[in-house]
Amino acid sequence: MSDIDWAARARALAARFAERSERHDREGSFPFENFEELREAGFMRLTVPRAHGGYEAPLSTFVAVQEALGAGDGSTALAFMMHTKLFGQQRDGRSYPDEWYTEFCRGAVEHGWMANTVATEEGLGSPSGGGLPDTVAREADGGWVLDGRKTFTTLAPVLRYFIVLARIDGTAGEPPDLANFVIYRDDPGARVVETWDSLGMRATGSHDFVLEGCRLPAGRLLTRRRIDEPDPKSAAGTAWFALGLAATVIGVAQAAREYAVGFARERTPNSARTISAYPGVRERVARIELLLQRSRAEVADAVRAWEGRATAIAVGMAPLERIAVAKVDTVNSCIEAVELAMRVVGGVSLQKSRPIERYWRDVRAPLHNPPLEDRALEWLARAALGGG
Numbered sequence: 584m585s586d587i588d589w590a591a592r593a594r595a596l597a598a599r600f601a602e603r604s605e606r607h608d609r610e611g612s613f614p615f616e617n618f619e620e621l622r623e624a625g626f627m628r629l630t631v632p633r634a635h636g637g638y639e640a641p642l643s644t645f646v647a648v649q650e651a652l653g654a655g656d657g658s659t660a661l662a663f664m665m666h667t668k669l670f671g672q673q674r675d676g677r678s679y680p681d682e683w684y685t686e687f688c689r690g691a692v693e694h695g696w697m698a699n700t701v702a703t704e705e706g707l708g709s710p711s712g713g714g715l716p717d718t719v720a721r722e723a724d725g726g727w728v729l730d731g732r733k734t735f736t737t738l739a740p741v742l743r744y745f746i747v748l749a750r751i752d753g754t755a756g757e758p759p760d761l762a763n764f765v766i767y768r769d770d771p772g773a774r775v776v777e778t779w780d781s782l783g784m785r786a787t788g789s790h791d792f793v794l795e796g797c798r799l800p801a802g803r804l805l806t807r808r809r810i811d812e813p814d815p816k817s818a819a820g821t822a823w824f825a826l827g828l829a830a831t832v833i834g835v836a837q838a839a840r841e842y843a844v845g846f847a848r849e850r851t852p853n854s855a856r857t858i859s860a861y862p863g864v865r866e867r868v869a870r871i872e873l874l875l876q877r878s879r880a881e882v883a884d885a886v887r888a889w890e891g892r893a894t895a896i897a898v899g900m901a902p903l904e905r906i907a908v909a910k911v912d913t914v915n916s917c918i919e920a921v922e923l924a925m926r927v928v929g930g931v932s933l934q935k936s937r938p939i940e941r942y943w944r945d946v947r948a949p950l951h952n953p954p955l956e957d958r959a960l961e962w963l964a965r966a967a968l969g970g971g
């Protein structure tokens with residue numbers, strides 16, 4: 584591991600991102616300049632293995648970076664982790680063939696190119712439910728033709744590698760296979776349609792990706808498995824993704840905390856006292872501290888459990904359950920913390936000219952990223968009660 588302090592480097596960038604946040608949120612525009620600065624500062628190779636020219640940052644560094652970036656701009660942090668988590672997942676649970684993994688690493692190290700999985704569809708909902716995508720790949724002329732429409736394609740404005748989930752229908756009554764294909768934005772029949780206009784995380788560029796007779800050479804098939812086979816990157820995928828999300832929302836809630844505390848120390852309505860002297864304000868601030876501390880402790884616990892997963896845990900939950908707890912509880916705690924911060928600030932917290940209403944919108948978006956709460960709670964129930 585290099586001796587670079589990645590969290591400090593992320594904090595320095597995040598301060599600049601915070602200055603641009605309001606504009607990108609208002610416009611729903613993509614913060615290209617933030618990604619250029621991340622690229623220049625070496626972040627595109629943060630989690631790429633050393634053997635491929637990267638920094639091979641551990642999960643603990645990854646979450647520290649996510650928290651720092653989230654405090655500056657939630658959208659940038661969320662979008663950025665879609666790329667970095669991919670290398671962490673593949674380091675811990677390899678599911679991509681060597682030639683493509685080497686290519687993703689090379690692209691990140693030599694060019695700062697970004698990759699993301701493009702799985703969700705309007706009809707399918709969250710692919711973590713195990714459903715079948717409508718996007719279909721058919722063999723033709725020694726290659727593939729893909730048709731379908733993906734939603735929530737985060738990083739669409741800057742992605743080099745769109746890793747697209749599709750089904751391959753079976754012949755003679757065989758069940759379909761699930762496959763991932765690598766698609767470039769200039770492949771014929773592929774296009775980004777700018778649809779992203781959301782309540783929160785408005786600057787993630789999570790547009791639609793439309794495939795109409797998109798012809799690909801045979802080598803673009805990245806992975807293929809039977810629908811009843813487990814996803815080989817599943818546990819590692821959950822670890823990096825869920826904990827990256829949790830750290831991102833801690834960052835957003837921390838920014839709300841800073842704003843509310845600064846406001847409470849200054850605001851003196853109708854009297855000479857600042858509102859920081861009022862018991863209601865003090866209690867709310869204390870509750871914010873409690874929620875943030877709990878969230879950080881849960882994330883740290885889950886990181887330790889995942890990194891030490893080879894060693895049997897004597898007491899308490901298995902690593903994956905701890906990760907589920909950290910994701911679900913942290914998102915809920917951070918939503919509550921931002922809600923409390925809004926109440927500390929009072930009526931003016933609703934004003935668009937203040938960042939705190941953006942934190943309120945951004946912090947809730949990861950509720951809808953996997954592991955979704957209902958499914959995570961079912962894991963915990965299954966661990967305690969057995970199959971339902």
Ligand SMILES: Cc1cc2nc3c(=O)[nH]c(=O)nc-3n(C[C@H](O)[C@H](O)[C@H](O)COP(=O)(O)OP(=O)(O)OC[C@H]3O[C@@H](n4cnc5c(N)ncnc54)[C@H](O)[C@@H]3O)c2cc1C
Nearest residue numbers: 700701702703708709710735736737784948951952955957
């Ligand atoms: C900011 C943001 C960025 C995103 N970026 C990406 C991206 O880059 N790539 C990508 O592929 N996707 C992305 N997504 C999509 C995300 O991963 C989900 O697929 C998407 O939000 C749909 O989730 P859903 O809750 O609507 O799913 P649905 O599956 O439609 O679920 C709807 C509701 O039903 C419940 N439900 C569904 N099935 C079950 C079940 N079996 N048991 C119990 N409850 C169930 C869910 O918990 C939820 O409450 C992004 C989402 C957001 C918000």
